[in-house]
Amino acid sequence: MEKQTGLLLSHLLLKNSVFEVTLNCSHLVWKDLATKKKQTSNSIHHTFKDGSFKCIPVSEIIAVQETEVDAGSKDDGKWQKMSLKANESYPFGFTVSYVERASRHCWRCADVTFHCPNGTLCLQWVQTIQERLALLTNRPKSLLVYINPYGGKRQGKRIYEKRVAPLFSRASISTHVIVTEYANHARDHLRTTADLDKYDGVVCVGGDGMFSEIVHGLMARTQMEFGVDPNFPNAKLMPCQLRIGVIPAGSTDCICYATMGTNDPVTSSLHIIIGDSQPMDICTVHHNNTFLRYSVSLLGYGFYGDVLTDSERKRWMGPARYDISGFKTFLTHHHYEGTVSFLPATNILGTPRDKTRCTAGCYICQHNSQIHSVKKLENKEDEDISDSGEWKVIRGKFLAINAANMSCACPRSPKGLSPAAHLADGTADLILVRKCSRFNFLRHLLRHANKDDQFDLTFVEVHRVKQFRFTPRHCEGDSELNLTESGKRLFSHICKDHPACGCSPAYSNWNCDGEILPHAAIDVRVHCQLIKLFARGIEEQPIFESFHTSAV
Numbered sequence: 001m002e003k004q005t006g007l008l009l010s011h012l013l014l015k016n017s018v019f020e021v022t023l024n025c026s027h028l029v030w031k032d033l034a035t036k037k038k039q040t041s042n043s044i045h046h047t048f049k050d051g052s053f054k055c056i057p058v059s060e061i062i063a064v065q066e067t068e069v070d071a072g073s074k075d076d077g078k079w080q081k082m083s084l085k086a087n088e089s090y091p092f093g094f095t096v097s098y099v100e101r102a103s104r105h106c107w108r109c110a111d112v113t114f115h116c117p118n119g120t121l122c123l124q125w126v127q128t129i130q131e132r133l134a135l136l137t138n139r140p141k142s143l144l145v146y147i148n149p150y151g152g153k154r155q156g157k158r159i160y161e162k163r164v165a166p167l168f169s170r171a172s173i174s175t176h177v178i179v180t181e182y183a184n185h186a187r188d189h190l191r192t193t194a195d196l197d198k199y200d201g202v203v204c205v206g207g208d209g210m211f212s213e214i215v216h217g218l219m220a221r222t223q224m225e226f227g228v229d230p231n232f233p234n235a236k237l238m239p240c241q242l243r244i245g246v247i248p249a250g251s252t253d254c255i256c257y258a259t260m261g262t263n264d265p266v267t268s269s270l271h272i273i274i275g276d277s278q279p280m281d282i283c284t285v286h287h288n289n290t291f292l293r294y295s296v297s298l299l300g301y302g303f304y305g306d307v308l309t310d311s312e313r314k315r316w317m318g319p320a321r322y323d324i325s326g327f328k329t330f331l332t333h334h335h336y337e338g339t340v341s342f343l344p345a346t347n348i349l350g351t352p353r354d355k356t357r358c359t360a361g362c363y364i365c366q367h368n369s370q371i372h373s374v375k376k377l378e379n380k381e382d383e384d385i386s387d388s389g390e391w392k393v394i395r396g397k398f399l400a401i402n403a404a405n406m407s408c409a410c411p412r413s414p415k416g417l418s419p420a421a422h423l424a425d426g427t428a429d430l431i432l433v434r435k436c437s438r439f440n441f442l443r444h445l446l447r448h449a450n451k452d453d454q455f456d457l458t459f460v461e462v463h464r465v466k467q468f469r470f471t472p473r474h475c476e477g478d479s480e481l482n483l484t485e486s487g488k489r490l491f492s493h494i495c496k497d498h499p500a501c502g503c504s505p506a507y508s509n510w511n512c513d514g515e516i517l518p519h520a521a522i523d524v525r526v527h528c529q530l531i532k533l534f535a536r537g538i539e540e541q542p543i544f545e546s547f548h549t550s551a552v
C-alpha cells in the first residue's frame with residue numbers, strides 16, 4: 001500500500017482476483033492485475049464489461065462500510081472454495097455502494113466488496129473514502145419527506161418504504177416523513193408550520209400535483225420571509241433555498257421525466273443522495289392583478305383543460321383516466337375563441353424549433369439565465385413590459401393554447417409537448433393550435449409520440465415567450481374579465497348537452513400542472529430559476545467506456 005498526499009493505492013482482492021485499487025482526489029479506480037499485465041504487454045484496450053477495470057467518480061459514491069467477510073457465500077461450491085482460500089489471506093473487507101447507469105437514463109445502486117489483508121488497511125480505506133464523502137457539501141443530510149398515499153396507482157407509501165428509504169438509510173440521510181392526510185396538507189405544513197432550518201431539502205412522493213403543492217408551500221414561505229407580495233404581477237420573487245426531490249408516484253410524472261429522463265424512484269433517490277442540483281423556471285398566473293397559482297410544467301387551455309376537467313371525475317381509475325378523458329375530449333372536438341397576447345423572448349439563445357435539447361449542464365440555460373440576472377442587477381427586468389410595442393396579439397379560434405415551461409416529456413410523450421423547451425432559461429413555449437379538422441388534430445397529437453415535428457403543421461404555431469395573456473372572446477370588452485362561476489358552468493353545460501348544435505362552449509378551463517384554474521382570463525409571467533431540484537437534467541448519453549479511459 002502506498003499513501004501519497006491525496007492518493008491511496010492498494011492491492012486488494014475482488015471476487016477471486018487481485019486488483020490494483022486507487023483512490024485519488026476525484027475517482028475510485030480498480031484494475032485487475034492479471035488483465036493489466038496483458039495490456040501492457042500487447043497494449044490491447046481495456047475490456048470493461050467483464051469487470052476487469054472500473055473508474056467511478058467519488059461524487060457518485062453513495063456509501064462505504066466495513067463488511068463482515070464470511071465463507072458462507074450464496075454462490076456455488078466452486079466459488080465458496082475459492083472464497084474460503086482467498087479469505088485466509090484477505091480476511092477483512094469493505095463495500096462501496098455507487099451509482100451505476102442502466103438503460104434509458106435509469107440509475108442503480110451497485111455494490112463492490114474489496115477484501116483486505118489486514119484490518120488496519122481496511123479501516124484506512126473506509127475512513128479515507130468517508131472523509132472524501134464528507135467533503136461533498138452539496139449532499140443533503142436531513143430531509144423532510146411528504147408522501148401522497150393517493151397519487152397515481154396509490155403506491156406512494158409502498159414505493160417510498162421499499163425502494164427509497166433503504167437507500168436513504170444506506171447513505172446515512174435522516175428523514176422526517178409525513179404521509180399527507182388531505183389535499184394541500186403538504187403545502188400548508190410547508191407554508192406555516194415546518195421548521196425548515198432543520199432540513200437540507202424537501203422530498204415529495206407523488207405526481208406533478210404533489211410537486212406543485214411543495215412548490216406552492218416553499219414559494220409562499222420564501223416570499224413571506226422576504227416580504228414579497230406575489231399579487232403584484234411585477235414583483236421580483238425570491239428563489240427558494242431548499243432543493244426539492246421528486247420521487248415519482250403519480251399519473252403523469254412529467255417533472256421527474258423531464259429532469260431525469262425517466263420516472264424511476266431509485267434514480268430519483270440517487271440524484272437526491274449525491275446532491276445534484278437543477279434550477280427551474282416558474283410561471284406566475286394572475287387574474288386581474290390577483291395571484292392565482294404557480295406553474296412549473298404545463299398551462300393548457302382547451303384540449304388539456306378539458307381532459308383534466310373530465311378526468312377529475314374519474315380519479316378512481318388512476319393514471320388511465322387521462323387516456324379515457326383524452327379520447328373523449330378528442331371526439332368532443334371543442335374550440336374556444338379568444339385573444340392571446342405575448343411578449344416574445346428576445347436577445348436569448350434558442351428557439352422552440354431547435355433540434356438541440358435541454359440536457360445536463362445546458363449551455364442555453366446558463367447563458368440565458370446570466371442575461372436575466374444581469375438585467376435584474378441593472379433593474380432593467382421590466383423594460384420589456386413598458387415597451388408595449390413588443391407585444392404580439394393573436395386573435396382566433398383555438399383547439400388548444402398550451403404554455404410549456406419545460407419540455408413536459410412524460411411516458412406518454414417521451415419528447416414532450418415542446419421538445420426543445422428549457423428547464424431554466426427564463427422562458428416558456430407558447431403553442432397555439434387553431435381550429436382544424438379532427439383528422440388534422442389527431443395528426444398533431446400523434447406526432448407527440450413519434451419522431452415527426454408536431455409544430456410543422458399549418459394550424460400550429462409556437463413562440464418562445466417571457467409573458468402572455470389570454471382573454472376569452474366573451475370577456476373581451478368587459479371590464480370584469482370573468483363570468484361568475486355559476487354562469488360559466490351553465491353556459492358550458494348547455495352546449496355540452498347539445499353536441500348536435502355544433503357550437504362549442506364559450507369557456508374551457510386552464511390546466512395548471514394538473515390543477516383546474518377558476519378563471520379563463522389570465523396573465524402569465526415566467527420567472528427564471530426560482531427553485532432547484534435534486535436532479536441534473538437529462539444526461540446526453542450513457543457514459544461509454546471511452547469516458548472511463550480518459551477519466552483515469
Ligand SMILES: CCCCCCCCCCCCC/C=C/[C@@H](O)[C@H](COP(=O)(O)O)NC(=O)CCCCCCCCCCCCCCC
Pocket residue numbers: 207208209210250251252253254297298304307308322323326327330408410412413416417442445446448449511512513514515
Ligand atoms: C394518440 C396519442 C397522443 C399522445 C399525446 C400525448 C401528449 C401528452 C402530452 C402530455 C403533457 C403533460 C404535461 C404534464 C401535465 C401534468 O402536470 C398534469 C398533472 O399530472 P399528475 O396527474 O401526475 O399530477 N397532467 C395532465 O394534465 C395530464 C395530461 C395528459 C393528457 C393525456 C392526453 C392523452 C391524449 C389521448 C388522445 C387520444 C386520441 C385518440 C384518437 C383515436
Ligand SMILES: Nc1ncnc2c1ncn2[C@@H]1O[C@H](COP(=O)(O)OP(=O)(O)O)[C@@H](O)[C@H]1O
Pocket residue numbers: 147148149150151152153179180181182183184185205206207208209210211213249250251252253319514
Ligand atoms: N392525502 C391526500 N388525500 C387526498 N388528496 C391528496 C392527498 N395528498 C395530496 N393530495 C392531492 O392529490 C392530488 C393528486 O396528487 P398527485 O400526487 O399529483 O397524483 P396524480 O399524479 O395521480 O394526480 C394533488 O392535487 C394533491 O394536492
Ligand SMILES: [Ca+2]
Pocket residue numbers: 281404405406421422423424425426427428
Ligand atoms: Ca423554461
